[in-house]
Amino acid sequence: xxxxxxxxxxxxxxxxxxxxxxxxxxxxxxxxxxxxxxxxxxxxxxxxxxxxxxxxxxxxxxxxxxxxxxxxxxxxxxxxxxxxxxxxxxxxxxxxxxxxxxxxxxxxxxxxxxxxxxxxxxxxxxxxxxxxxxxxxxxxxxxxxxxxxxxxxxxxxxxxxxxxxxxxxxxxxxxxxxxxxxxxxxxxxxxxxxxxxxxxxxxxxxxxxxxxxxx
Amino acid sequence: xxxxxxxxxxxxxxxxxxxxxxxxxxxxxxxxxxxxxxxxxxxxxxxxxxxxxxxxxxxxxxxxxxxxxxxxxxxxxxxxxxxxxxxxxxxxxxxxxxxxxxxxxxxxxxxxxxxxxxxxxxxxxxxxxxxxxxxxxxxxxxxxxxxxxxxxxxxxxxxxxxxxxxxxxxxxxxxxxxxxxxxxxxxxxxxxxxxxxxxxxxxxxxxxxxxxxxx
Numbered sequence: 001x002x003x004x005x006x007x008x009x010x011x012x013x014x015x016x017x018x019x020x021x022x023x024x025x026x027x028x029x030x031x032x033x034x035x036x037x038x039x040x041x042x043x044x045x046x047x048x049x050x051x052x053x054x055x056x057x058x059x060x061x062x063x064x065x066x067x068x069x070x071x072x073x074x075x076x077x078x079x080x081x082x083x084x085x086x087x088x089x090x091x092x093x094x095x096x097x098x099x100x101x102x103x104x105x106x107x108x109x110x111x112x113x114x115x116x117x118x119x120x121x122x123x124x125x126x127x128x129x130x131x132x133x134x135x136x137x138x139x140x141x142x143x144x145x146x147x148x149x150x151x152x153x154x155x156x157x158x159x160x161x162x163x164x165x166x167x168x169x170x171x172x173x174x175x176x177x178x179x180x181x182x183x184x185x186x187x188x189x190x191x192x193x194x195x196x197x198x199x200x201x202x203x204x205x206x207x208x209x210x211x212x213x214x215x
Numbered sequence: 216x217x218x219x220x221x222x223x224x225x226x227x228x229x230x231x232x233x234x235x236x237x238x239x240x241x242x243x244x245x246x247x248x249x250x251x252x253x254x255x256x257x258x259x260x261x262x263x264x265x266x267x268x269x270x271x272x273x274x275x276x277x278x279x280x281x282x283x284x285x286x287x288x289x290x291x292x293x294x295x296x297x298x299x300x301x302x303x304x305x306x307x308x309x310x311x312x313x314x315x316x317x318x319x320x321x322x323x324x325x326x327x328x329x330x331x332x333x334x335x336x337x338x339x340x341x342x343x344x345x346x347x348x349x350x351x352x353x354x355x356x357x358x359x360x361x362x363x364x365x366x367x368x369x370x371x372x373x374x375x376x377x378x379x380x381x382x383x384x385x386x387x388x389x390x391x392x393x394x395x396x397x398x399x400x401x402x403x404x405x406x407x408x409x410x411x412x413x414x415x416x417x418x419x420x421x422x423x424x425x426x427x428x429x430x
Contacts, residue, residue: 005412009405013387036389078411091306095403103407141414144407166414168406172228174251182413184406188310190224191383191399192318192359196293197220198397199356199381 005072007045010035012068018061025058079106079138081164083155084146085115085125088170092146097121105144107134128155132162141165149173156183220287222260225250227283233276240273294321294353296379298370299361300330300340303385307361312336320359322349343370347377356380364388371398 014034018026028039028046035042043054050067052059082089082105089108096105109128110116116125126134134140143164147155152171159167166182169175172190175183229249233241243254243261250257258269265282267274297304297320304323311320324343325331331340341349349355358379362370367386374382381397384390387405390398 005409006405009408010389010402013404014389034389072408072412074411074415080407080411087306087309091302092403094302096407100404100407103411142407142411166410168410174225174229174249182410184410186401186403186406187225188307188401189228189315190221191401192295192311192315192357193224193287194220195381195383195397195399196289196295196318196357197287200289 004045004048007035007037007041008049008068008072011042011045012065012072015061015065015068019065023061026061026064027058028054030058073102077102077104078142079104079140080142080144081106081131081135081140081159082108082123082144082146083110083128083131083159084148084170085110085112085120086146086148089146090120092144092170093121093123097123103142106138106140128158131158135159135162135164139163142168144168144170146170219260219263222250222252222256223264223283223287226257226260227280227287230276230280230283234280238276241276241279242273243269245273288317292317292319293357294319294355295357295359296321296346296350296355296374297323297338297359297361298325298343298346298374299363299385300325300327300335301361301363304359304361305335307359307385308336308338312338318357321353321355343373346373350374350377350379354378357383359383359385360390361385 011031014031015026028042032039032042046059046064047053049071050064052067080103082092085108093105093108105123108120108123108125109131110125111128113127116127118125141164143159143166145152145155145159145167149172152169152173153175156167156169156175156177160177160181165180167175167184169183169185170188172187174185177183226246229246230241243257247254247257261274261279262268264286265279267282295318297307300323308320308323320338323335323338323340324346325340326343328342331342333340356379358374358381360367360370360382364387367384367388368390371382371384371390371392375392375396380395382390382392382399384398384400385403387402389400392398
């Protein structure tokens with residue numbers, strides 16, 4: 001389920017790009033190539049979302065885009081809180097500001113009062129003490145954690161107390177939270193370690209192949 | 216394979232933390248709980264890496280840490296290049312500077328000459344034209360892409376020309392690259408969309424349960 005939603009988000013982005021360019025029809029094999037999956041997987045995913053079979057002339061780009069919007073988005077713009085106004089928090093605010101029609105980082109929080117009180121990329125910054133007040137006032141259920149590892153668990157627990165139900169966790173800390181809370185981890189260090197590992201494997205493999213060719 | 220390496224990176228981080236606290240032994244069920252996997256999975260992963268079976272008194276923390284270091288790391292510190300000195304690139308430089316014993320962002324690049332020529336968090340910043348010169352001089356094979364979607368493919372191709380073999384891609388663009396290049400995508404927007412989707416599902420489910428309880 002988690003993976004299929006990730007793919008559906010990617011199809012939507014690709015379809016939106018096609019729509020902007022004026023493309024009206026798309027075949028599953030074209031979407032599959034761009035999304036780096038198989039045509040059968042695309043057809044299965046789109047069938048699940050739209051309830052429509054596979055048209056022989058390809059999918060209508062605007063119709064399928066409507067179906068995916070209806071499936072993925074809330075009817076309204078959803079507010080998100082961010083905790084941690086360090087380098088990463090600021091990058092997320094800059095990266096995300098005004099870019100998404102349905103998701104919006106509404107308020108940012110930190111415990112360092114030098115970082116609070118102002119606006120960053122149009123987003124007001126508050127002291128962490130005000131988290132509950134703001135999430136309850138504005139009915140916010142989505143939170144992003146961009147604090148150091150040693151405070152992430154504590155921040156996550158506070159978020160949950162304040163009504164947050166889904167967390168995107170950028171800290172390297174594994175959070176230990178109730179099962180009804182959705183957590184998605186983005187661990188940059190693990191991603192870099194993994195990339196280095198595979199690059200070395202490919203390198204060793206290439207060297208082996210070269211040795212083999214030369215022997 | 217990709218998933219198991221991710222888990223092994225996480226075990227290593229947990230073991231390093233235990234080692235710092237002076238903990239000498241650890242059971243698979245303890246690692247499993249912290250890494251959010253099963254004890255059987257931990258035992259299988261550690262057996263694959265270390266070749267050792269499961270000791271009845273638990274694993275030796277320092278010995279297992281040595282095994283994982285030997286498996287995951289190169290003998291030397293590995294250099295990485297970063298392309299894109301925007302919000303995200305700066306955040307990565309700040310977040311990563313001097314934090315990892317074996318991986319180091321050695322040089323950052325951009326096409327905007329206002330961003331180049333200086334140092335950011337100890338990392339020298341160059342014009343993208345100098346990429347090949349620096350990767351070849353320093354034998355660099357790892358690259359991070361933190362540029363906007365519309366230039367990511369072009370940057371990736373240039374990286375490969377310059378000898379990069381593994382790429383961590385933060386842009387939302389799906390890269391179309393030769394099969395011998397390892398690519399890891401970190402797509403923040405997809406992660407946020409997915410979190411919002413699941414929060415809404417859980418919410419709907421809770422409401423359904425409440426309605427059901429009340430009916």
